[in-house]
Amino acid sequence: xxxxxxxxxxxxxxxxxxxxxxxxxxxxxxxxxxxxxxxxxxxxxxxxxxxxxxxxxxxxxxxxxxxxxxxxxxxxxxxxxxxxxxxxxxxxxxxxxxxxxxxxxxxxxxxxxxxxxxxxxxxxxxxxxxxxxxxxxxxxxxxxxxxxxxxxxxxxxxxxxxxxxxxxxxxxxxxxxxxxxxxxxxxxxxxxxxxxxxxxxxxxxxxxxxxxxxxxxxxxxxxxxxxxxxxxxxxxxxxxxxxxxxxxxxxxxxxxxxxxxxxxxxxxxxxxxxxxxxxxxxxxxxxxxxxxxxxxxxxxxxxxxxxxxxxxxxxxxxxxxxxxx
Amino acid sequence: xxxxxxxxxxxxxxxxxxxxxxxxxxxxxxxxxxxxxxxxxxxxxxxxxxxxxxxxxxxxxxxxxxxxxxxxxxxxxxxxxxxxxxxxxxxxxxxxxxxxxxxxxxxxxxxxxxxxxxxxxxxxxxxxxxxxxxxxxxxxxxxxxxxxxxxxxxxxxxxxxxxxxxxxxxxxxxxxxxxxxxxxxxxxxxxxxxxxxxxxxxxxxxxxxxxxxxxxxxxxxxxxxxxxxxxxxxxxxxxxxxxxxxxxxxxxxxxxxxxxxxxxxxxxxxxxxxxxxxxxxxxxxxxxxxxxxxxxxxxxxxxxxxxxxxxxxxxxxxxxxxxxxxxxxxxxxxxxxxxxxxxxxxxxxxxxxxxxxxxxxxxxxxxxxxxxxxxxxxxxxxxxxxxxxxxxxxxxxxxxxxxxxxxxxxxxxxxxxxxxxxxxxxxxxxxxxxxxxxxxxxxxxxxxxxxxxxxxxxxxxxxxxxxxxxxxxxxxxxxxxxxxxxxxxxxxxxxxxxxx
Numbered sequence: 001x002x003x004x005x006x007x008x009x010x011x012x013x014x015x016x017x018x019x020x021x022x023x024x025x026x027x028x029x030x031x032x033x034x035x036x037x038x039x040x041x042x043x044x045x046x047x048x049x050x051x052x053x054x055x056x057x058x059x060x061x062x063x064x065x066x067x068x069x070x071x072x073x074x075x076x077x078x079x080x081x082x083x084x085x086x087x088x089x090x091x092x093x094x095x096x097x098x099x100x101x102x103x104x105x106x107x108x109x110x111x112x113x114x115x116x117x118x119x120x121x122x123x124x125x126x127x128x129x130x131x132x133x134x135x136x137x138x139x140x141x142x143x144x145x146x147x148x149x150x151x152x153x154x155x156x157x158x159x160x161x162x163x164x165x166x167x168x169x170x171x172x173x174x175x176x177x178x179x180x181x182x183x184x185x186x187x188x189x190x191x192x193x194x195x196x197x198x199x200x201x202x203x204x205x206x207x208x209x210x211x212x213x214x215x216x217x218x219x220x221x222x223x224x225x226x227x228x229x230x231x232x233x234x235x236x237x238x239x240x241x242x243x244x245x246x247x248x249x250x251x252x253x254x255x256x257x258x259x260x261x262x263x264x265x266x267x268x269x270x271x272x273x274x275x276x277x278x279x280x281x282x283x284x285x286x287x288x289x290x291x292x293x294x295x296x297x298x299x300x301x302x303x304x305x306x307x308x309x310x311x312x313x314x315x316x317x318x319x320x321x322x323x324x325x
Numbered sequence: 326x327x328x329x330x331x332x333x334x335x336x337x338x339x340x341x342x343x344x345x346x347x348x349x350x351x352x353x354x355x356x357x358x359x360x361x362x363x364x365x366x367x368x369x370x371x372x373x374x375x376x377x378x379x380x381x382x383x384x385x386x387x388x389x390x391x392x393x394x395x396x397x398x399x400x401x402x403x404x405x406x407x408x409x410x411x412x413x414x415x416x417x418x419x420x421x422x423x424x425x426x427x428x429x430x431x432x433x434x435x436x437x438x439x440x441x442x443x444x445x446x447x448x449x450x451x452x453x454x455x456x457x458x459x460x461x462x463x464x465x466x467x468x469x470x471x472x473x474x475x476x477x478x479x480x481x482x483x484x485x486x487x488x489x490x491x492x493x494x495x496x497x498x499x500x501x502x503x504x505x506x507x508x509x510x511x512x513x514x515x516x517x518x519x520x521x522x523x524x525x526x527x528x529x530x531x532x533x534x535x536x537x538x539x540x541x542x543x544x545x546x547x548x549x550x551x552x553x554x555x556x557x558x559x560x561x562x563x564x565x566x567x568x569x570x571x572x573x574x575x576x577x578x579x580x581x582x583x584x585x586x587x588x589x590x591x592x593x594x595x596x597x598x599x600x601x602x603x604x605x606x607x608x609x610x611x612x613x614x615x616x617x618x619x620x621x622x623x624x625x626x627x628x629x630x631x632x633x634x635x636x637x638x639x640x641x642x643x644x645x646x647x648x649x650x651x652x653x654x655x656x657x658x659x660x661x662x663x664x665x666x667x668x669x670x671x672x673x674x675x676x677x678x679x680x681x682x683x684x685x686x687x688x689x690x691x692x693x694x695x696x697x698x699x700x701x702x703x704x705x706x707x708x709x710x711x712x713x714x715x716x717x718x719x720x721x722x723x724x725x726x727x728x729x730x731x732x733x734x735x736x737x738x739x740x741x742x743x744x745x746x747x748x749x750x751x752x753x754x755x756x757x758x759x760x761x762x763x764x765x766x767x768x769x770x771x772x773x774x775x776x777x778x779x780x781x782x783x784x785x786x787x788x789x790x791x792x793x794x795x796x797x798x799x800x801x802x803x804x805x806x807x808x809x810x811x812x813x814x815x816x817x818x819x820x821x822x823x824x825x
Contacts, residue, residue, distance in 0.1 A: 099536055099539060099540070100504075100536070102532060102536055103508055103532065103533050103535075103536030103537065103540075104533070105532045105533070106512075106531045106532040106533040106534070107511060107512075107533050108511065108512070115511075115514070116511070116512055116513050116514035116515075116524070117510060117511055117514045118514070119514055120393070120513065120514030120515050120524075121393050121394050121514060121515055121516075122514065124394055125394070145388060145390070146388070146390050146394055146395050147395070147396055147459075147460075148387065148388050149387040149388065149396045149460060150396065150459060150460055150463050152340070153451065153460070153463035153464055153466070153467060154463060154466075156340055156343070156444065156447065156448075156467050157463070157466045157467055157470060159343070159344065159444070160441070160444050160467055160470040160471050160474070161470055163347070163437055163440055163441055163444065163471070163474055164441075164470055164471075164473060164474040164477070166437060167434055167437045167441070167474050167477065167478055168477060168485075251347060251348075252348060254344070254347070255344035255345070255347045255348050256344070258340075258341075258343070258344045259341065259344050259345070262337065262340060262341045263341075265337070266337070266341070268388075268389075269327070269330055273389050274330070274333075274385065274386055274387060274388060274389045275330060275333045275337060275385075275387055275388070276387050276388040277388050277389035278388070279389060280389075
């Protein structure tokens, strides 16, 4: 049954991808990208990778779509006619595809418990992590403790992305809402948004602090919280949103998140452990792990929230400027 | 107390420094802070280099989780050497950047510049120090994103197109590396480099692992701008702020060369990659074509920055050439050239940046008669240029010497001959600039605004120039480190402590 579902989903994925290549209307392309991400998320669910599916749905289908729409608002929705032939790129793509297929020839059978990936380091994560780290969700144990340095790096990647967008687009100045923007005339949207935004924020907090027990954690929570503010900005206008969350504050928050994470690592040094060693943070190692993971997940959430929102602010303020002109 | 944490500090310091820099918000303060952080990382790297020369390898378990379950920093002579180059050049460039970016970057973006620079430094240090293949990819992402930002910060609008092109190519490269690492993981169940090496050695020949190797080598080749995958590099280095070009030319692509060395020698094994897969011939041919093609293209450029960028691609050819000889001597020459090239290209790009600072142009027309007007800058350009050519008593001569010796050791007369003819092309492109600077009259002799560059730009430039001369005469430190590094890399992975 799982195979059948996979087959259908992968078929739809291929159709979506082909459609994206041949469509000239970029607005439709962005919508299809959203569908592509949702299909990928479904495949991940089918592979029992719910944490990945959650991230894909939140980032790929949610935020990425909003940001791409923001770009379209600046550039226009029609693709420019491409005059030169694409023979070389086509050749590169075919060779790469052929290489990938060739690479599958010696791949271990899918889902076999005897596979190297299931035999070497994974058993310890599965068997020992409840005692060593003390969390029911072993994905969080691996991400936030065993491989916490990778996750610190990924948080820095998000921070670096925000720096990049800030350097190109800048942040809006906090304004007193003089210009009419947003969708204020749409009564239904306004009422629904007012109802739903608090719920989204509560859900973000739930995802943030429930990541130890189920799918979720700082990355997803940060994205969801940012989505709430983005919804507010879309319906009530950017000037009002910048009064709720000031652009200056975002710069501070984006930096603070990385610092909170890194400081947790440094704290390990002062208690006599290695960098990012949580065992030494409390007298009981498992309690120490728990403290460490909650703090670093909070840091991730703060940086992701601030980074995504400042990227959105950057796009939105450019679009508003373009509209005024 | 902190000595045992040294392997992780060159990464953690700039990684913490970057967000702090962002919070400082004042240009002067951010500059001072970034320079101090970078300088401190340099100090630690030197200590690491001396320690590894003495004791071999330093391993550091992140989070206290022993490898392969946790992530390991593994510093040996090879990465400590490149780490010292990267942190040292970063520090000098930061000193230089203060005045240079005043002219080239919008005032309210200065903090972003220092933040991105520290992020880039953290990423490069992470790539170098880590003993974990996936962790390497994470730091590659940090350094790449920061690099695109640094290039795009230039007020020249063409920098945006250049940065975008760089971003597209760089992302393809990074994705290829990730695909390769994924395939390795599928067959071995581990990400730790030594563990990977031990488990890959158990397979005879495996199509999934071979495909993984191919993806990694192509991805890294894009990152290190190996001919013909170098087309992103010249526009990026031409339009980037001068301080950024000086930093990247000596570090970013060279760290990618290190990554290639690491994947070939430590993980897959030189015997396998070169003798069974025949990669040595492919790399050798590409390296030689890179040297000649790009040196030749450099001779016809009118923009001096573009010229130096093409020269960089040619110099990368020399490094790959050394590696593809598959001898300890060849690898040593390649590694030595990473060190020496950072000294000369750093100085050259700094000199070009100083000319840009005073004349506002990097075109060769701006160099007419500069020998008299900016004597110190042009003297620096001359000495570093002689080093690129490979004139005796400069660092460039030492790396060429070891490269030719390594080729002759294998009776590769033709290759030795080609290395020497490649230097002739360097004489042409460096000579063109020297000719107009010293033997042509300035276009406008009455213009008195063009004078010697500020002291804060001259000091780091001349430190590099003097280093070029010092390491051209007293080779004991650079050669012994490169020699120890190549011998270290050449021993089979089993002797590196892979048995767990």
